[in-house]
Amino acid sequence: MNKNTKHHDPEALRNHSYDGIQEYDKKLPNWWLFTLYGAMVFAAGYWAYYEWTGHMLPGYESVEQKVAEFQKNMNANGAAPTDAKLCEMSNDPAVVASGEKIYVTNCLACHGADLKGGIGQNLVDATWLHGGTPTDIYNTVSTGVAAKGMPTWGPVLGASRVAEVVAFLISKNSTIERTAP
Numbered sequence: 001m002n003k004n005t006k007h008h009d010p011e012a013l014r015n016h017s018y019d020g021i022q023e024y025d026k027k028l029p030n031w032w033l034f035t036l037y038g039a040m041v042f043a044a045g046y047w048a049y050y051e052w053t054g055h056m057l058p059g060y061e062s063v064e065q066k067v068a069e070f071q072k073n074m075n076a077n078g079a080a081p082t083d084a085k086l087c088e089m090s091n092d093p094a095v096v097a098s099g100e101k102i103y104v105t106n107c108l109a110c111h112g113a114d115l116k117g118g119i120g121q122n123l124v125d126a127t128w129l130h131g132g133t134p135t136d137i138y139n140t141v142s143t144g145v146a147a148k149g150m151p152t153w154g155p156v157l158g159a160s161r162v163a164e165v166v167a168f169l170i171s172k173n174s175t176i177e178r179t180a181p
């Protein structure tokens with residue numbers, strides 16, 4: 001049988017010639033076709049998943065969403081209480097008891113069991129290096145004094161526990177000016 005009359009002779013040359021170049025009329029290899037069809041199926045699935053489920057956001061949107069979430073948490077966590085609020089908390093025995101526990105666990109080692117200081121400052125006298133209003137004390141505890149060895153407690157304890165331990169300090173220090181709630 002003549003090779004060139006076979007329907008799918010892989011060696012058959014097509015009739016045309018461009019610049020003297022002729023082509024075979026070969027079938028596309030299966031691996032190539034599978035890759036093509038596979039890509040098409042994947043694209044359809046991907047498109048449907050992306051458009052219909054809402055599970056995937058464009059990169060910038062998912063970043064924006066995360067940042068907004070983070071900021072919300074920060075605001076909820078980071079709002080500094082007022083002098084009046086801290087004084088009010090210092091009159092609440094439950095808050096003071098909770099603050100004392102936080103003190104014993106985190107602060108006692110440096111500031112002493114009687115709060116009279118050691119490595120850290122005396123916290124029951126009238127002398128304050130970083131301000132002696134309740135909010136000053138709150139800010140010092142929250143941000144720390146890194147250069148002097150006072151840790152930054154805000155991120156460790158969170159705003160509400162910093163407020164509790166400060167309420168405990170206020171309850172122990174008779175020199176702090178109380179602001180009526």
Ligand code: HEC
Binds near residue numbers: 110128130
């Ligand atoms: C590793 C030791 C250490 C620990 C733990 C520590 N502090 Fe301090 N703290 C210091 C030192 C040191 C200073 C003095 C900083 C300075 O000289 O400016 C200080 C200062 C302070 C001040 C400011 C005093 C002033 O005169 O203005 C407050 C308030 C305070 N600490 C509260 C706390 C509380 C509350 C905790 C626990 C949550 C705590 N500290 C845990 C070492 C410590």
